[in-house]
Amino acid sequence: MRGQVSRKTIFAFVGPAVIGLAAVGIAPLIYAVWTSLHFYNLTKLKKVKFIGFENYSTVLTDEVFWQAMGRTFFLLVTALPLQIILGMSIALVLHQPGLTLIKTLCRLSLVLPMATTYAVVGLLGQVMFNQKFGVMNQLLGGADINWIGDPENAFAMIVFWDVWQWTPFVALVLLAGLTMVPGEVEEAARLETKSKWTVLRYVQMPFLLPGLVAVLILRTADTLKLFDMVFTLTRGGPGSSTEFISLMIQRVGFRGFDQGLASAQAIILLIITIILAQIYIRVFYKEV
Amino acid sequence: MKMLRNLLCSAALASLTATGAMADGHGWSLKKAAAPYAGTTVDVVFLLRPGYEAIEAMLPAFEEETGININIIKHPYENALGEQVRDFVAGGDLDIALIDLVWIGNFAENDWILPLADVQAKYPDAVDPKLDMDDFFPLVLNAFGGWNDTVYGLPFDNYSGLMFYNRCMLEEAGFDGPPATWQELKDVYGPALTKNGKYAFALQSKRNETQSADSFARVLWPFGGSFLDANFKSNLNSAESQAGLKFRQDLMQYMPDGIVAFDHAETVNGFSQGDIAIITEWSAFYSSVVSPDTSKVADCVEIAPEPMGPAGRKPALGGFSLAVASQADEAEQAAAYLFIQWATSKANAREYLERGGVPARQSVYEGDDLEAFKFVPALVESWQDGVPEFRPRFAEWPEITEIVQEWGTKMMLGDVTTEEGATEIGTRMESVLEEAGYYSGEKPLAQ
Numbered sequence: 027m028r029g030q031v032s033r034k035t036i037f038a039f040v041g042p043a044v045i046g047l048a049a050v051g052i053a054p055l056i057y058a059v060w061t062s063l064h065f066y067n068l069t070k071l072k073k074v075k076f077i078g079f080e081n082y083s084t085v086l087t088d089e090v091f092w093q094a095m096g097r098t099f100f101l102l103v104t105a106l107p108l109q110i111i112l113g114m115s116i117a118l119v120l121h122q123p124g125l126t127l128i129k130t131l132c133r134l135s136l137v138l139p140m141a142t143t144y145a146v147v148g149l150l151g152q153v154m155f156n157q158k159f160g161v162m163n164q165l166l167g168g169a170d171i172n173w174i175g176d177p178e179n180a181f182a183m184i185v186f187w188d189v190w191q192w193t194p195f196v197a198l199v200l201l202a203g204l205t206m207v208p209g210e211v212e213e214a215a216r217l218e219t220k221s222k223w224t225v226l227r228y229v230q231m232p233f234l235l236p237g238l239v240a241v242l243i244l245r246t247a248d249t250l251k252l253f254d255m256v257f258t259l260t261r262g263g264p265g266s267s268t269e270f271i272s273l274m275i276q277r278v279g280f281r282g283f284d285q286g287l288a289s290a291q292a293i294i295l296l297i298i299t300i301i302l303a304q305i306y307i308r309v310f311y312k313e314v
Numbered sequence: 315m316k317m318l319r320n321l322l323c324s325a326a327l328a329s330l331t332a333t334g335a336m337a338d339g340h341g342w343s344l345k346k347a348a349a350p351y352a353g354t355t356v357d358v359v360f361l362l363r364p365g366y367e368a369i370e371a372m373l374p375a376f377e378e379e380t381g382i383n384i385n386i387i388k389h390p391y392e393n394a395l396g397e398q399v400r401d402f403v404a405g406g407d408l409d410i411a412l413i414d415l416v417w418i419g420n421f422a423e424n425d426w427i428l429p430l431a432d433v434q435a436k437y438p439d440a441v442d443p444k445l446d447m448d449d450f451f452p453l454v455l456n457a458f459g460g461w462n463d464t465v466y467g468l469p470f471d472n473y474s475g476l477m478f479y480n481r482c483m484l485e486e487a488g489f490d491g492p493p494a495t496w497q498e499l500k501d502v503y504g505p506a507l508t509k510n511g512k513y514a515f516a517l518q519s520k521r522n523e524t525q526s527a528d529s530f531a532r533v534l535w536p537f538g539g540s541f542l543d544a545n546f547k548s549n550l551n552s553a554e555s556q557a558g559l560k561f562r563q564d565l566m567q568y569m570p571d572g573i574v575a576f577d578h579a580e581t582v583n584g585f586s587q588g589d590i591a592i593i594t595e596w597s598a599f600y601s602s603v604v605s606p607d608t609s610k611v612a613d614c615v616e617i618a619p620e621p622m623g624p625a626g627r628k629p630a631l632g633g634f635s636l637a638v639a640s641q642a643d644e645a646e647q648a649a650a651y652l653f654i655q656w657a658t659s660k661a662n663a664r665e666y667l668e669r670g671g672v673p674a675r676q677s678v679y680e681g682d683d684l685e686a687f688k689f690v691p692a693l694v695e696s697w698q699d700g701v702p703e704f705r706p707r708f709a710e711w712p713e714i715t716e717i718v719q720e721w722g723t724k725m726m727l728g729d730v731t732t733e734e735g736a737t738e739i740g741t742r743m744e745s746v747l748e749e750a751g752y753y754s755g756e757k758p759l760a761q
Contacts, residue, residue: 068403069420069709090720157572158589175572177727263521264574265723280396282713 055296058289066286081290091291093266094274095298101181101270102249105188109245110238112189113196118226120197121204133201136194147187148258155183177267180260184268187255192248196241203237204230235310242306247299271295345379347440347652352381354649358410358636359394360386364601365471368669369657376656382649392522395712402426402641409642409650413467413635415458415702416527419709422461427637428647430465437648442655449660454674457702459635467635468658469674473596474696475532475620475630476689478603482614483507483591492592496536496561496621499592504568507591514568516590518581519726521574526718527705528578529726532594532630533558536623541706541714541743546752546759548740551733554625559725559732566726574726586610594620596632600689601670619692631700633674710750717742 065077085091116136120129142150154161155173163169173179207230215229253272256262262269262277269277275295279288360366366388373384387408389397395417401408402424411427421427434441447455450469459467479492487506493499499515507514519529534540539555542548549555566573570584582599584590586609606612620629636654638647656662663673667687674697684690705711717739725735744753751757 068399069424069712071403071424172572175575180575260575261520261522263723264572265521265727265729266720277716282716283396283399284713 058292061285062287062289062293064286066284066289068283068285077286081287082294084287085290085294090266091271091274094269094271097181097266097268098250098252098270098272101185101188101252102246105185105192105249106242106245108185108189109193109196110241112193113241114200114234116193116197117200117204120201133198136198139191139194142191144191144254145258147191148255151183151187151255151259174260175264177264180264180268184256184259187259188249188252191255192245196245199237199241200234203234206233239306239310242310243303246302246306250295250299342443344376344442344652344656347442348380348382348649351645351649351652353383354645355383355385356409356642356646356650356653357385357387357407358650358653359398359408359412360388361391361394361412361471361634362388363391363471363598364670365598365666365672368666368671369470371669372657372662372665376653380649380652382653384653402639405641409639409646410654411467411637411639412470413458413637415631415633415635416705416707416711416715418459418461418466418635419707420712421637422464422466423709425640427466428640430459430468430637433638433647433651436644437651440648440651440655442659444660445655446660449677450658450674451676451697453631453697453700453702454633457631457700457707458633458674459637461707467637468654470634470636470654470658471598472633472672472674473598473631474693474700475528475594475632476597476600476692476696477592477594477618477620478585478599479592479616479618480585480588480590480611480614481616482611483512483588487591492616492618493621496533496565496623499621500561500565500568503592504565508568511589513570513584513590515565515592516569516573516576516581516584517562517565517594518576518578519574519723520577520580521719521723522577523715523719524577525574525722526715527632528594528630529562530559530718530722531704532620533562535628535701535704536621536625537561538623538625540703541718544759546747548736548743550736550740555736556732558623559736563725563728563732574723588614594630596630597672597689597693600672600687604688615688617689617692619695627696628701628704629696631696631702631704708750710746713746714743717746 062081063076063078065073065075065080067073116132120132152174155163157163157170157172157175160173162173163171171179173183212225212229215225219225249270251272252270253276256268256270256273257276260268262273271291272295275288275291278284278291360370366386370386377383387397391414394412395414398408398411399420400406402411402421411421413421413427447465450459454469454472455465458469458472459465477492484490484492484503484507487503489503489506493503504514517529517532518524531541534550534555535558537554537558539552539558540549543552550559570576570590576584578595578599581590581593582595582602585593585595586603588611600617603609603615604612609615619627621627636657638650638654642650657666658673658675660675660677663675663678664681666673667678672689672693679690679694706714721730721735721739724730725732730738747753752759
């Protein structure tokens with residue numbers, strides 16, 4: 027069979043995709059690696075020089091970098107469990123038989139937060155969480171909470187918006203997993219036990235795991251590169267309270283113009299993301 | 315003084331060039347000068363601020379007379395530097411550089427902009443004999459358009475820090491005028507005006523250029539402090555600088571909660587809504603706070619120079635110049651120069667002022683029909699008292715401002731003491747300056 031398709035045909039079909047991927051993904055990555063090994067400041071291009079791993083050493087010993095990284099992981103461990111718990115709950119409710127029209131409408135409405143541009147979410151947040159005329163304080167009975175100007179509240183606000191925007195994604199992925207459970211197996215399990223937890227744990231969970239691992243990987247990567255919403259909402263402030271790692275990299279690279287240092291930060295972030303993805307796959311992922 | 319003298323000489327040289335042009339080009343007109351460049355498109359970055367809307371409204375007249383098209387690319391202030399740097403690095407389309415006074419070192423040292431004298435020498439027919447460089451406020455021309463004794467740009471969107479106060483709120487609290495000193499603002503006006511959800515004062519302190527320029531620097535200079543000493547080492551832990559920074563901490567009790575999240579918009583809005591009695595803001599916001607369309611307190615707005623500190627008034631100084639970009643081709647350079655010359659001209663200054671801009675022409679403020687512009691006396695006084703190095707104008711400022719923004723905000727939030735914050739800023743700032751070559755003698759101590 028192999029001989030029936032010529033190499034030219036294979037290249038013709040696969041080549042454009044590979045070239046496209048190389049152009050938009052691999053070439054910039056190689057360039058970032060090159061940049062990270064140089065003193066490369068956009069406003070000092072006359073002084074570009076090879077400095078080996080100096081940028082990496084600066085990043086790894088920079089307290090501010092690790093504080094931003096810690097803040098990012100704190101966001102991850104705060105928002106992601108909430109998204110999984112809420113997403114799972116929504117998926118289980120929508121998986122119940124009956125009420126077809128309402129469930130369809132719910133599924134459609136779940137897409138809306140995901141379809142909202144990140145930057146728009148940030149701008150909405152600025153208005154809704156405004157201390158004086160924002161709807162959030164009105165909903166809290168006319169409370170006088172300073173959301174944007176207080177470090178803790180600003181962080182909580184970011185968690186809120188991240189959960190609002192991405193819980194539906196988790197719910198839809200898990201709902202897809204639930205639909206994979208063979209009907210007769212689930213039905214038999216429900217005849218065996220009245221415990222919904224037992225059904226979830228032993229029957230549904232194996233089918234949810236691949237989706238859950240995908241959620242973990244995608245949401246972790248998304249959180250590590252979370253930028254637009256925070257940039258438009260708090261710009262990393264007040265102080266550094268919402269300066270997550272992507273905002274820091276943008277600040278160094280595009281406001282301080284130190285592309286070399288920013289590239290080193292980005293490469294380290296990429297390595298951390300890959301390690302985390304591998305951990306998720308090894309620890310959680312099992313074939314059904 | 316030496317620098318100012320050199321700059322004035324440079325300005326005088328430019329004037330001489332202009333005079334020469336006048337001699338050669340008797341009967342000079344914009345239309346004639348622009349004729350060879352009709353149809354040329356000039357790309358320029360504008361900000362979303364009143365001074366830019368003013369010139370944009372005047373633009374059809376220029377385009378009609380010259381046939382030159384001005385393509386305006388609008389950006390908020392925070393994006394303007396990055397967009398321009400990327401354009402110049404990539405050899406992009408911009409023909410004019412819009413330069414904040416703290417960017418000029420960067421732009422000049424990278425040869426992204428052309429010295430004004432070079433442009434005038436290259437395109438003598440484009441030089442308006444009535445350019446009159448001496449008519450610009452010397453401080454403004456020096457700070458906004460000059461670098462290393464060379465004039466690059468002409469002052470276009472010009473600011474001085476002013477004190478805007480709500481006369482009605484002050485009268486209600488028993489005051490017949492604004493505070494004369496920062497101390498008086500804190501000790502007398504602060505307690506009397508901060509009540510019932512209203513605040514005596516707001517100092518915009520958001521973590522961006524606002525933190526370093528409008529907040530941090532604003533309390534350094536009047537108290538005798540500065541970013542750097544004569545040897546270009548940090549001066550932030552000096553008694554004077556610390557006095558200013560500690561004063562800011564004390565003054566915060568009379569400001570709205572979350573002042574570290576206040577940018578210009580929040581501050582001006584708070585004032586315009588009648589929630590804040592006094593603000594120190596750029597003159598550029600005058601048209602916004604006195605317009606009934608955007609201000610509830612338009613009838614109550616009064617303007618005064620910024621309060622004085624122990625070291626004097628030392629008001630905030632900020633603003634922009636326009637310079638011809640070196641990357642533009644010849645027709646674009648000439649057309650860009652014609653536009654810059656027209657936009658900053660003496661002839662158009664009055665209209666620019668009336669439309670909400672703030673020209674840097676001395677002559678426009680000499681008339682006796684300026685009652686409608688309450689900010690003028692305070693502005694003129696401020697431009698005579700201002701500090702050109704209010705923010706150090708060297709190429710390293712973009713890196714240093716980031717450091718100041720981070721630690722200045724941490725100070726305000728109480729995460730670090732003013733001493734700890736000053737030490738951090740000082741160490742990091744000196745590291746940037748060392749890297750740049752100021753301490754090895756590779757670069758002269760710029761200011």
